[in-house]
Amino acid sequence: MKILSRNRTVRSAALFAAAALALSACSVQGGSGDGDGGGDYPTRPVEFSVPTEPGGSTDLVTRALAKSIEEPLGQSAVVLNKPGANGKIAGKDVFSSNPDGYRVAVMPQSLFAVGPLVLDDPDAVQLEDMTFIKGLAVEDYVMVVPADSPIKSVEDLKKAGNIKYGTTGAGTGSQLSQALLLGLQKVKATAVPFDGGGPTLTAVLGGKVDAAGLQIAEAFEQIKAGELRGLAVFSKERLDALPDVPTATELGYDVTVDQRRFVAAPAGLPDDVRDKLSSAIDEAVQSKEYSDVLESSYIGRWDADGAEVEKQLRESRDQFKTMTEELGVDMKGQS
Template identity: 50%
Template structure:
């Protein structure tokens, strides 16, 4: 398995490369027409394997814009939704490993998906190489602002609940599914392809509740269109300090979402080096930092090997939570 080198050792590990100012002169091991060209000589396509409007879409567009200057090329964003990111990533792996197509990826696809989705052709992290990590986002359970459910206890006393999720095998599904299952509520899982359509469904009162990220919900909470009932983090959110955690309410549920950017595992080291350094510079920009603050997102900035270790540990954690609860989560079957 290949890994991007840690930030502190990237230049040392790529000793054969020139310094950052000259990294654009690296050789591309791509098609014949680009074999002797430098990377990048044209736009780099940035795929978002989710619908527009959700948290993943928002962060992708922000980091793509911030990375254009250090990369020296445009980064047009294209949405390729489906199966919690699996559809877009499978298409990425079927294409060229030349660095001209990169994609957002999420923790839940690798740490939750295998626990609830039986897919013999599932995308595994070993097929990919992490260019850079981006964010750590918590989940909040929300109802419509006009909902009769004022508290979590009110909701859990309902005869039946239709809850929206951002897809099968997501942290959105896991957090809400565990909660309703442990509480013994007759609840129906309504999956969507990402946060955008889930938010739309809740605002339209097509569903009773949903577990979504703070980025997707806070503007609506502040506007009074959504009401938060609990968060699934270890501690209360600084943005919602009056909202209890599931742990406080005696539900042992801890779920978060991590986002990062990937390329196929066999992408040349030189190309990965250029991309990694460009995104590291982009993450340090004040405009990107302001975007994170404005959208209630926390930074997650570790090297690729540490990120993969986190995914492995999270898989064990989520499997233990599911086993302890005895809850069977809905699948795509």
Template identity: 35%
Template sequence: MQRRHLIQALGLGSLTSAWPAFAEAFPSRPITLVSPWAAGGTNDLLCRLLAREAGGVLGQPMVVDNKPGASGVVGTTAVARSKPDGYTLTLGSTPGYATAPALYPNLPYDPLKDFTPIIGVATVPNVLVVPPSLPVNSVQELIAYIKARPGQVAYASVGNGSTQHLCAKLFERMTGTEMIHVPYKGTAPAMQDLLAGRVTLAFENMPPLLPQIRSGALKALAVTSAQRVAQLPDTPTLAASGLADFGASVWYAVFAPAGVPAPIVTQLQNAFSHALRQPAVTTQLAQLGLTTLASDAAATKAFVQADATKWGGIIRSAGITAD
């Protein structure tokens, strides 16, 4: 009471209602953007690019925290269980939201109920790559090579249930081939073994592959998207290489835990939307081969749900498991 009288005596009564709003201003401290994958992959690259630009808009540092494991499930679970105050976000992607529900019967989160979509970021295809020493130059030649060595050819992925893993399983199913799956904890170690010839092939995200493909260190046989990509104009699609209807791209979107207040969601949406419009960002995304989405929360939720339905059907009909 004495404090109120003092304020009124000083003629500052009009400021009292502003003090709580000032104390609750968002953001007032650094924001964490969780990448559910190891450093060096597409998710990590995107996180660091977005964190720099969106953090600048919000006026607070945005710190990238890599929490890899179980094809994105470990990091995604951590965000689902975090406080819904806008200070913990994640750059989710196809594995954690569209494929995990069908792969993990006891998934510790619900992709649609436990998260608030902020904004759709981008899509990108995977690329089927082999070392240049492998005596094949097309998808059909690769199929013949694998069939001549049933159960002997190994492929790399970034983990059970990842899109790299699922693309390879679909490839096996559609071609009647049998390969050995070698899961890694991230893109960097998988590519090291591929470059060294310890595994024969991989269906890896395009961005980290482009330097190796352009230098000749890896040979690109096909892309998984429905159309060819500008960054690899001479590389055909898998569908055009004899695997009709093989179309799969990875999407990325920013999510917060469910229950984040609407005004904070709007602030975050505006910050990331601004970041995705910056020439430095759009240019780098194009160079990496990503197609910008910049979709709002409703559209993001809709395509996540549609993709989960698609991948769930494929996973169940193919009998694919995360083990």
């Protein structure tokens, strides 16, 4: 980015001078490394890009990670929020930079596994663009209805028919999990996508939609307070946080959908740099701060190395694709 303003300064005076000044003031930790050897990496701060606005769970997890990784890394870690286009903006930005280990991104599984089902994007971030470093977190989804809803169980969804279900957005696990469940039930249903967890929660609390898919942290307090009823969770096994809510699988609907987050760098990252980062992350995720964030947000650990991350992404992508195709669930049309 700095390069941009450097190359084109000779335009018109005041505006661009100001722009350049503002730039150099803000992006001190650029990624244009010039030949740092891998051996003494890192010699300057490492930048962690987050593809969301500040405040969401990805942001919280990354900030806790960044804070805890400074010691094992021996350098400061900077968190940079680059929201937009379900992570594509941050992904494109980081993965087109120099693979020197000074710029990494925390990416969501949904961008690669669910996104393609909703949108044909020839320009999407590809798995081949990344060097996978470490898995970080697993977040689970729960399908909820208002406490006073006549729908008491997953079976009741079938009886009720014509279900309007709130999702946290197009191409999210919230949409996919419910679409698959309702698809298996052959219930007529319409997805109503909202802009994230907060608005979805508001809508289902107010009875504006019949049901909604939320992450555990978003729904937990409301379920505890008796405002919402959990119908099913989409994890493999029942969750410690919601022991009374059955999994979709045990109800006979083989739907497991979760959201996973991982750290990735541009493709072509030298192995020694990757190992250094990966062992620093291993150490950082043991810190109390990081553990507290996970615990209070009902987020699980995802302890996976780079190869496992890649495998998980490929598998979930293929699995979701096959399932939606078999069930004839068209995520595009009804998202």
